[in-house]
Amino acid sequence: MKHQLISKTVREFAENEIQPMVAELDREARFPYEIVERMKPLHFFGLQVPKNLGGAGLDTISYAIVIEELSRVSAALGLCVTVHNSVGISPILEFGTREQINRFVPAMAAGDSIGAFCLTEANAGSDAGGVETSARETQDGYIINGTKIFVTNGGVAGTILVFAVTEGAGSAANVFIVERDRPGFLVGEIEDLCGMRANPVSSLFFEDCKVPRENLLGKPGQGLKIGLKGLDTGRIGIAAQALGIAQAAFEASVTYAKERQQFNKPISRFQTIQNYLADMATSIDAARLLLHRAAAFKDKGIPFSAQASMAKLFCSDTARTVTDMAVQIHGGYGYSKEYDVERYFRDAKVTQIYEGTSEVQRMVIARHILTQPS
Amino acid sequence: MKTFKIIICIKQVPMVSELPWDAKTGTLKRELAQGMMDPSSRRAVEAGLQIKEIRSAAGEHTQIIALSMGPPMAAEILYQAKAVGADKGVLLSDRRMAGADTFLTSFILAQYIKRQEPDVDLVLCGSQTSDSETAQVGPQLAGELSIPAIGYASDIKLQGNLLRVQRHVDDFLEILEMDLPGLVTIDQGAYDPRYTSLGGVQDAFESGAFEYNAEDTDIVQVDAKGLGLDDTFNAVKDSPTRILDVYSPTTQKENMVLKGAPKIVVDQLFDGYGKIISSAMGKDLKTHSHTGE
Numbered sequence: 001m002k003h004q005l006i007s008k009t010v011r012e013f014a015e016n017e018i019q020p021m022v023a024e025l026d027r028e029a030r031f032p033y034e035i036v037e038r039m040k041p042l043h044f045f046g047l048q049v050p051k052n053l054g055g056a057g058l059d060t061i062s063y064a065i066v067i068e069e070l071s072r073v074s075a076a077l078g079l080c081v082t083v084h085n086s087v088g089i090s091p092i093l094e095f096g097t098r099e100q101i102n103r104f105v106p107a108m109a110a111g112d113s114i115g116a117f118c119l120t121e122a123n124a125g126s127d128a129g130g131v132e133t134s135a136r137e138t139q140d141g142y143i144i145n146g147t148k149i150f151v152t153n154g155g156v157a158g159t160i161l162v163f164a165v166t167e168g169a170g171s172a173a174n175v176f177i178v179e180r181d182r183p184g185f186l187v188g189e190i191e192d193l194c195g196m197r198a199n200p201v202s203s204l205f206f207e208d209c210k211v212p213r214e215n216l217l218g219k220p221g222q223g224l225k226i227g228l229k230g231l232d233t234g235r236i237g238i239a240a241q242a243l244g245i246a247q248a249a250f251e252a253s254v255t256y257a258k259e260r261q262q263f264n265k266p267i268s269r270f271q272t273i274q275n276y277l278a279d280m281a282t283s284i285d286a287a288r289l290l291l292h293r294a295a296a297f298k299d300k301g302i303p304f305s306a307q308a309s310m311a312k313l314f315c316s317d318t319a320r321t322v323t324d325m326a327v328q329i330h331g332g333y334g335y336s337k338e339y340d341v342e343r344y345f346r347d348a349k350v351t352q353i354y355e356g357t358s359e360v361q362r363m364v365i366a367r368h369i370l371t372q373p374s
Numbered sequence: 375m376k377t378f379k380i381i382i383c384i385k386q387v388p389m390v391s392e393l394p395w396d397a398k399t400g401t402l403k404r405e406l407a408q409g410m411m412d413p414s415s416r417r418a419v420e421a422g423l424q425i426k427e428i429r430s431a432a433g434e435h436t437q438i439i440a441l442s443m444g445p446p447m448a449a450e451i452l453y454q455a456k457a458v459g460a461d462k463g464v465l466l467s468d469r470r471m472a473g474a475d476t477f478l479t480s481f482i483l484a485q486y487i488k489r490q491e492p493d494v495d496l497v498l499c500g501s502q503t504s505d506s507e508t509a510q511v512g513p514q515l516a517g518e519l520s521i522p523a524i525g526y527a528s529d530i531k532l533q534g535n536l537l538r539v540q541r542h543v544d545d546f547l548e549i550l551e552m553d554l555p556g557l558v559t560i561d562q563g564a565y566d567p568r569y570t571s572l573g574g575v576q577d578a579f580e581s582g583a584f585e586y587n588a589e590d591t592d593i594v595q596v597d598a599k600g601l602g603l604d605d606t607f608n609a610v611k612d613s614p615t616r617i618l619d620v621y622s623p624t625t626q627k628e629n630m631v632l633k634g635a636p637k638i639v640v641d642q643l644f645d646g647y648g649k650i651i652s653s654a655m656g657k658d659l660k661t662h663s664h665t666g667e
Contacts (some may be wrong), residue, residue, distance in 0.1 A: 002579040003455070008410060009570045043572040056573035066572065157537050 006062045007166040010069035013042065018073045025076065025198035025273035026343050028067055029190065031156055032198065035077065036111060046109025047085045047181075049093065053101070054109040060295035064240040068288075068374045076198035078244055080114070082237030083152045087230040088115020089354075091161060091175065095218035095226050104159055104177060107252035113158030113180075114199025115235075118148035118204055119227060126360050128163070128227060133206060135174060135200070137162040141212040142166070144176060144184070148204045152354070155190050155200025161217065163207065163227055173223030184209030196345035232305045234355045235312035236298065239291045242312075242319035242351035246287065249319075249344040251279045256339075267329070276329055280322045287311070287318040313361035318349035323348040378436045378532075380422045381491060383483060383496045383515065384415035384455060386448040387505040411451040414500025416567035422498050423459045423568070425532055437461050439491065443471060443482055452593050457574035458567075461592070464490075467640040468598040470608050475615035476510040484553045484610075485601045496537065501526050508513070512559035523557040524550055528564040573626060613617030 026030055039045065047063050049055020055159055063085070089108050092100060107113040124130035133146025144164055151157070169245030178185055188203030218226050250349040254277060257268035267273045273310045279335070297304035323345040327334035334341045352358045388407035399455070411419075419440065440455035442448055443466040452463025466486055474482060483634055487494055488613035497519070509525070516523030529540040537552045541561065552558075578592075593647040598607055634641045 001453065002575065003448075004408075005450055005453055005570075005575050006572065008408075009454075009457075009572065009575060013569050038569075041571060042569055047572065051573060051577075056571070057576050058572060062572075064574075 003061060003065055006264065007065050007069055010066050012071070013039075014070055014073035018070075018077060022074045022198075022338070023340070023343070025074070027197075027337070029192070029197040030198045031080075032077070033156075036080075039081075040111035042048065043109075044091070045084060045111030045222060046105075047081075049085075049089060049105060049109040050257075053105045054110075057069055060204065060236060060298045061292055064236055064291055064295045067240035068238050068244040068247065072248045073143050073244075074198065075154050075245050076196045077240055079155055079196055079199050079269070080156075082241055083117065084108070084115040086234040086237040087117035088153075088157075088159065088161065089232040089289070090233050091117075091217060091226050092177065092295050094229065095175075095222065097214075099214065100177065100189050100217070108159055111251070112220050114153050114156050115161070115162045115206075116151050116153040117159035117163075117230060118151045118154075119163040120150050121146065121148055126357055128224065130257045131163055131165055131173065133162065133164040135166045135176060137166060138210075139327060141210060141214075142176060142216065144178070144206040145207045146206050148206075150191065150201055150354070151204050152199060154202030155187055156351045160185075161198060161230075162204075163365055164206075166220070169205035172221035173227070174220060175217040175223045175226045176211050177217055178206070178209065178211055182211060192202040193350075195343070195348070195350055206280055228305075231309050231356060233298070235308040235361075236291065236304075238351055238355040239287075239308070239311040239315035242315040242348065243284065243287050243291060245348050245351070246280075246284050246315070246319040246322040247346050249323045249341055249348075250277075252344075253329045253343050256333075260331075273329060276325045281324055283318040287315045306365055309356070309361040309364040309368075312356065313358050313365070316348075316358060319351050328370070377575060378425075378434065378496070379439070379491065379494050380425065380436060380496045380498060381439045381441050381487060381494050382415075382418050382422045382455070382460070384419060384440050384442050384451055384500075384513070385412045385503050385505075386411040386442065386444050386451045401494040409447060409450060411454055412500055412503040412505070412623035414502055414504065414562055415451075416500075417562065417565040418498040418500045418646070419455055419458065419460065419634055421517070421527075421530055421569045422496075422562050422564040423557075424565070425496075425530070426459065429532070436582065439464060442466070443474070443479060445472070446595070449593065449595070453518070453575070453578040454570055456592060457570045459574075465594040465595045466597075466601065467595055470598045472609060473613065474516060474609035475613035476506075476508050477612050477615065478519050478609050480511050480514035480603065482603075483515050486596060487519060487601070487603060489598075495554050496532075497521070498556070499559045500556065501559040501561050509559070512557060518558040519555075519557070521555045521557055522552050523559070524552055525559045528560045528561045530558055530560075538633075571609065 009022065017032040018035055021032065043056035046055030047058050047066055051057045066081045067078050071080055089105060092104055106226050108115050119128060121132055123132060135144050146161060146164060148162065158180045162178050164174055164176060166172055166174050184207045186205040186207065188205060191201045193201060257273050257277065259264050260267045293312040294307035294320065296303050297307050323341065326341045329341055330341050331374045333339050336342065376538045386409040389410045408641045422438050425439055430437045438460040440460040442451050442452060449465050450460065452465055456463050466482055471482055476545065497515065499515065502509035513523050513525060524539045524541065526541045527539045528542055535554050537554055537556060539550045539552060539558060541548050554583040585660055
C-alpha cells in the first residue's frame with residue numbers, strides 16, 4: 001500500500017507540475033529550476049537519505065518507483081534526480097566520514113546542492129582504468145587536474161564527486177568531493193544531445209583545483225570500490241528511468257491505437273497492433289519485476305550487483321524497443337514533435353549507454369555467472 | 375489549554391471520471407479503477423491543516439482525525455491524510471456496512487463520532503464526492519450529531535469558540551458565524567490541496583500497526599461490532615434509498631454555425647438570440663441598436 005501511495009503521489013506531482021512544460025523544456029534544452037524548487041520540500045532530493053539529515057528515508061523499491069514515475073513524465077528530470085541521489089549522495093553516505101556526511105548531505109538532501117559523479121573522460125568510460133585526471137598530494141590536500149566529459153547535472157551541480165588518479169608511487173584511483181565554488185573548477189558548455197535535453201549535461205574542467213584532505217572520500221586508494229558500488233546503485237535508478245520512459249510510450253500507444261481510425265475501425269482492432277501492445281506490456285512487466293527484485297535485494301542487504309546489471313540491461317533494452325514500437329504505432333505522427341513519442345524514442349537510447357553500457361552490463365553479469373561455484 | 379479536535383470525513387473514490395455501472399444494482403463498478411482520495415475531501419483536509427498550522431504558530435494544540443468508511447483498501451487515503459499532517463486515521467470497515475446509502479453512511483460516521491470522539495469541536499467534509507456527487511453526507515451527519523452545519527464554505531476562520539465561514543451563494547458572498555461544535559463542508563474551488571511529501575508517506579507507514587478496534591495506534595480500523603451496531607445490521611437491506619434506474623444523459627445541445635460577413639452574422643445572432651442575451655446581461659439590448667439604423 002505504501003508503494004502504491006508513493007507511485008500516486010509522484011504521478012500527481014509530475015502530471016500537474018512537469019507535464020505541461022515538458023515538451024518546451026526538451027525543445028529549448030532548459031533545466032527547470034522553478035520545478036526543482038517545488039520538488040525540494042517533497043523530498044525528491046533526499047529519497048534515501050535518513051530523516052535526521054533531512055531526507056525521506058525511503059526503501060529502494062520506493063526509490064525505483066519514484067524515478068519510474070518521474071521519468072514517465074520527464075526522463076531528463078528523472079535523470080537529474082536519480083543521479084543526484086544514487087551516485088551523488090549514496091557514496092558519501094556509505095563511505096563518508098561523519099564529518100563529511102554532516103557537511104555535505106543535508107544541503108544535497110534539501111536540493112540546495114545538486115550532486116554529480118564524474119568518471120567519464122575522452123579516453124576513459126567503460127574502462128575506468130583509463131582515467132587521466134590526476135590528483136597531486138600536497139601538504140594539506142590535493143591538487144586536481146583534468147577534464148571530465150558528459151557529466152549528468154554538470155551545469156547545475158553543487159557537489160561533485162570526481163574520480164582521479166593520485167600521482168606518485170603506487171598510483172591509485174580516488175574519489176574527491178569538489179564544491180562548485182572551488183577555484184580551478186570550471187563548467188564547460190552544455191552538450192547539445194539527442195535526448196535528455198532538459199538535463200544540463202556538460203564537461204567539467206579541473207585546473208589546479210585545490211581541495212583539502214577532508215574532501216577525499218573513503219580511504220586512499222578506495223576510489224574504484226566507491227565507483228563500482230555507486231554504479232550498482234546508480235543502475236537501479238537508470239533501470240527505473242528507462243522503465244518510466246517505456247511505460248509512457250506504452251500508455252501513449254494504447255490511447256492512440258484506440259483513437260486512430262484506418263479502414264473504418266480503430267487500429268487497435270488489427271492483430272498486428274494488438275501483438276505490438278501485448279509485446280510491449282509483457283516486456284515492461286518483466287522489466288519491472290527484474291528491477292524490483294534488484295531493489296528488494298539491496299533493501300535486504302543481499303549482494304545485488306548482478307541483479308542490478310540485469311535490471312539495467314533489460315529495462316534499457318525494453319525502453320528502446322518499446323519506444324521504437326510506439327513510434328511505429330503512431331506512424332507519421334510518431335515521428336512528429338506534435339506527439340510525445342518521438343521524445344521518448346530519443347530519450348530511451350542513452351539508457352543503453354550511460355551508467356555502464358549494455359555491453360558492460362553483460363560483462364558484469366557474465367563475470368557473476370562464471371565466478372559462481374559450479 | 376484544551377486541544378482543539380477536528381474530524382475530517384474523507385472518501386476513497388475511483389481515479390477515473392467515468393466508470394461503468396452494474397445494471398442490476400445501479401451502483402458503480404468501483405473495483406475496475408484504482409482508488410484515490412476524493413478531490414473534495416482533499417480540500418477539507420487542507421482546510422483542517424491550515425487551521426492546525428495557524429493554531430500551532432500561536433502555540434495552541436490541535437488534533438486532526440481523518441475518518442473514512444470503506445473497504446480495507448480505503449486505508450490508503452488515511453495514510454495519505456497522515457502523510458500530509460493528520461494525527462490519526464480511522465477506517466470504518468465491515469462487509470455488513472458495504473452498500474450503505476448516504477443516510478446510513480451519515481448514521482455510521484455519527485455512530486463512531488458519538489462513541490469515540492464526543493468532544494469533537496469541528497467536523498469538516500468535502501462538499502460533494504467526485505463519484506456520486508450527492509452532497510448529502512455532510513449535512514446529514516450534522517443532523518445525526520445535532521450540531522449546526524454550513525455547506526460550500528470557501529474560507530473558514532477560527533475565532534475562539536466561534537467559526538467565521540465565508541461562502542459564495544449565487545452572486546453573493548456570505549459571511550456567517552457558527553458556534554462550535556459544528557460541521558462545515560468545503561467548496562470545490564476552495565483550499566487547493568498541498569502535495570504529499572515522500573517523507574510524509576514514509577512517516578505515515580512507520581507510525582504503528584493497523585489493527586481492528588485498537589485504540590492506541592495512529593491508524594485504526596473499526597468494524598460494525600466495534601461501532602455497537604446490532605447483529606442484524608445490514609447496510610444493503612437497511613438503506614432506505616432505492617435506485618430505480620441509472621442512465622447516461624443524452625446531450626440536448628446543438629451547435630449552430632452562423633456564416634457570412636460579420637454584419638450578417640451579428641444580425642443573425644441578435645435576431646435569433648437577442649432576447650436570451652438581453653436577459654443574461656440584464657440589459658435591454660433594444661436601446662443599443664445593432665443595425666446602425
